């Protein structure tokens with residue numbers, strides 16, 4: 279007899295998987311879970327508003343929910359698009375259910391976040407999630423209490439109801455009660471809200487904390503990033519499974535129509551060209567094609583070099599105006615500027631990198647070797663795992679800051695935003711971006727471009743200071759010269775005042791410094807004399 283133990287085989291549901299491995303989604307301990315819960319709810323609230331062209335009004339309330347135990351009730355209210363009542367149970371009670379599995383930039387992408395918070399609530403306090411929601415066109419407001427059946431990965435609706443709308447309200451209010459650690463989480467949560475507000479100057483965000491603090495970020499501009507549009511996949515990003523799924527889920531009678539209907543940049547002429555290169559008859563029934571045919575078609579698509587690059591209408595960069603307004607609202611800097619790079623692509627996914635700089639004014643002093651770095655991906659602030667992020671690596675290794683007249687520590691904030699239909703996150707917790715060469719290159723270019731503008735400003739400022747110093751130096755002599763000349767030429771109709779005026783006029787014309795400034799210096803010298 280061998281001493282081997284018997285292996286026990288079993289399949290588990292996605293809900294059970296994430297319940298067991300909650301750490302990979304950011305729910306490692308009560309402090310982290312409280313932060314992650316706030317984050318998931320706020321990100322859903324913002325996706326439901328700005329991604330649909332609605333100026334966001336977001337209210338975040340964190341309250342103690344038990345006098346003894348560390349239970350917290352987190353409530354987030356938005357004025358977004360709301361959720362149809364028949365969708366609510368799955369949206370909050372089925373892991374990997376989402377409206378964001380399409381090619382369109384949103385903060386959410388996995389269909390996991392809020393369900394992780396529901397699971398964590400179930401595990402630690404046993405309380406269900408509560409949802410109140412209505413869409414603009416509805417006459418009623420809907421209310422739900424939901425938990426997740428972990429074994430089946432299905433929602434269990436404990437309570438539901440609805441009432442007539444008394445006022446014109448649309449949006450969603452979500453409440454969850456979880457075990458948390460406010461003492462440990464508070465700094466991160468406040469920082470998260472602050473950094474979110476930095477890139478959403480078009481939003482009203484208010485937060486109530488368990489310490490009875492109220493923080494309000496008031497809307498300062500009405501301009502919003504252009505909402506992202508859903509796009510079809512680009513042929514460079516296709517693989518065998520994807521093509522099979524497209525064929526099976528569609529009704530197109532010919533392979534030619536499959537290509538034309540389902541991909542970007544593929545019209546009839548291109549589709550025919552691709553099919554003839556792959557040796558496939560355009561009128562073939564796509565469901566009768568063999569795997570070899572499909573593989574040949576994919577390889578032809580991948581090596582075809584006449585497609586337009588992937589459309590960038592699915593991505594929604596913040597834009598220069600929003601970045602500048604956001605940085606100004608937070609830091610009241612002496613100098614602010616931003617750049618939005620042109621769209622670029624990696625592995626068939628379009629992406630855009632943006633960078634903003636705030637310098638001087640009320641900007642705090644940075645660390646000894648780099649600026650204060652604000653990292654963002656798809657408008658989400660990234661707070662953890664800074665060390666393993668490609669943005670950090672570029673800032674430290676690829677940018678020679680002395681070339682831009684910056685010596686650390688400096689009053690310098692650098693904001694970098696990577697947005698894409700697929701940000702290459704390193705984990706489902708969305709805290710750091712992987713080192714993809716194309717993305718790295720664009721990050722470097724964006725930072726260099728905005729840093730050059732800072733250098734321009736600093737150079738001009740330095741020049742002005744130098745000129746001013748020179749003028750002070752020169753102006754000091756004017757009263758003395760005038761006095762000496764007066765001694766020599768007095769009686770010849772010499773007027774000291776006229777000479778001073780003339781000299782001031784000459785210096786002003788040569789340096790561009792206003793006469794009143796020079797007169798101030800002279801007055802200073804006369805008083806001192």
Ligand SMILES: Nc1ncnc2c1ncn2[C@@H]1O[C@H](COP(=O)(O)OP(=O)(O)OP(=O)(O)O)[C@@H](O)[C@H]1O
Pocket residue numbers: 318322323326356358359360361369370375376377378385386387388389390391392393449450
């Ligand atoms: N406040 C809200 N307003 C409108 N829809 C919402 C709101 N909150 C959640 N939803 C809907 O519920 C779905 C599931 O949300 P969930 O947080 O689980 O995942 P996600 O946001 O799609 O992706 P991720 O896991 O990356 O956050 C969303 O895709 C959205 O359709």
